[in-house]
């Protein structure tokens with residue numbers, strides 16, 4: 001039993017020493033502001049004048065990898081695309097066509113001509129609404145359940161095998177069951193997102209509880225904290241970084257799954273929007289949607305990363 | 317006759333994957349109120365195990381602990397522990413760490429009183445200036461001070477310390493030892509301290525309990541330290557009696573009960 005559970009933890013679990021590596025990949029913004037800070041302090045320094053050239057060279061060297069390398073990749077991508085379009089796949093829109101489509105779609109993202117014709121902004125917001133609802137429900141269920149699983153061997157034994165069995169199943173496999181039970185597409189899509197989000201949250205929360213150092217529980221015992229007090233003062237804050245890692249993973253996957261789910265359920269939403277544009281053979285619009293989905297994904301991830309930062313504690 | 321703290325016939329056997337491991341065998345120890353008792357022995361002999369049984373964090377296989385004639389069955393603030401690795405909660409400030417204990421032992425007291433008691437204990441260890449910092453932002457010695465403040469705030473019947481200065485550099489350690497001596501003479505705490513530092517044991521203790529090597533470790537000898545208090549580190553360095561005690565402990569540890577690791581080497 002216990003070895004099974006250990007296997008299960010491997011998925012998406014962040015161990016203590018992973019934190020640093022993760023922290024470094026997170027805030028690209030923070031890293032990009034550093035060169036500017038350097039110049040400011042150098043400017044305040046009276047001896048800095050002589051060094052100005054050096055500072056600029058330094059800045060240049062720092063910005064090359066940050067800005068120029070991605071631009072090169074982007075350029076190569078555009079080049080490859082253009083080449084592909086002009087040779088093998090003439091049905092593909094050109095980059096210019098896609099740009100025009102983007103200007104058109106993003107120029108008026110919130111128009112509303114009835115449920116069958118809404119701006120891309122609305123499509124994204126509807127999808128986001130489903131994702132956040134399903135994700136929120138999963139957190140409401142998954143965090144308490146995960147805390148209990150982490151704290152109690154009986155709970156682990158009771159739930160572990162079920163979680164293990166269901167976790168590898170594509171969440172979309174649950175869609176027909178959702179349709180059957182809820183008899184409506186919107187709750188079914190939310191249900192699929194709930195299923196998507198619950199496993200990472202549950203598993204990470206449980207792993208976080210199990211990773212609580214013995215020292216903290218000793219303190220709790222010596223102080224004779226009651227169950228609730230221990231949960232509030234020690235269990236939850238100690239587990240918080242793990243919970244948020246789980247939520248971050250869950251949100252990322254949920255944002256991927258919603259596109260597929262909406263393609264199946266229809267209605268307003270970025271997933272069905274893409275499917276609809278495919279039926280209209282408007283491929284440029286699909287490509288614009290891909291970029292929009294990517295950008296929203298980055299924003300979602302950044303949001304959770306910010307919250308996570310607030311609750312992370314420096315190991316003492 | 318019953319003493320303040322009675323440790324009676326402790327046997328401890330851990331179940332390990334490689335079968336039962338008998339760590340303690342018939343450990344007996346009496347501590348008077350106000351005594352400062354050190355337990356010294358080689359690493360791995362079972363000192364922490366004894367302390368954790370007194371703390372109530374471990375249950376002895378047989379035998380038990382009586383504090384003021386009441387059996388110890390669970391951990392509690394009247395047996396506050398200063399852990400070797402300070403075990404402050406990293407998501408709480410220094411103040412909040414101590415306040416957590418104060419809120420527990422002074423439950424029902426007015427807010428202002430609990431605040432004052434928290435600050436008073438931080439002041440005792442000279443940590444008021446860092447009260448709003450987090451454990452991750454202060455040095456090891458400072459963390460240990462906060463750990464001591466937290467334990468003192470519980471006004472324990474017995475203060476338990478498990479190698480409280482083991483992780484500190486020599487200067488910081490000496491400084492904290494002096495302060496613990498001072499605090500103990502002011503407050504008259506009963507202290508049970510685990511250490512493997514001979515000087516620390518002789519300087520601070522009224523009695524040194526020397527443990528034999530494991531497995532099945534027990535108390536080999538008890539040495540009364542009959543030196544007047546307060547003791548000055550520098551004065552003691554030239555004190556013949558002090559050096560005699562020191563030599564006694566060293567003889568026990570290095571002649572009669574050699575470090576099992578050095579023997580194997």
Ligand SMILES: Nc1ncnc2c1ncn2[C@@H]1O[C@H](COP(=O)(O)OP(=O)(O)O)[C@@H](O)[C@H]1O
Nearest residue numbers: 330332337339358359360361362363364365366
């Ligand atoms: N929970 C445990 N399970 C199994 N063995 C343990 C446990 N705790 C301690 N031991 C063993 O008991 C012996 C004494 O440990 P400990 O009391 O920590 O020694 P000391 O504090 O003197 O260094 C060691 O050999 C250690 O491996």
Ligand SMILES: [Mg+2]
Nearest residue numbers: 363364365478
């Ligand atoms: Mg120990």
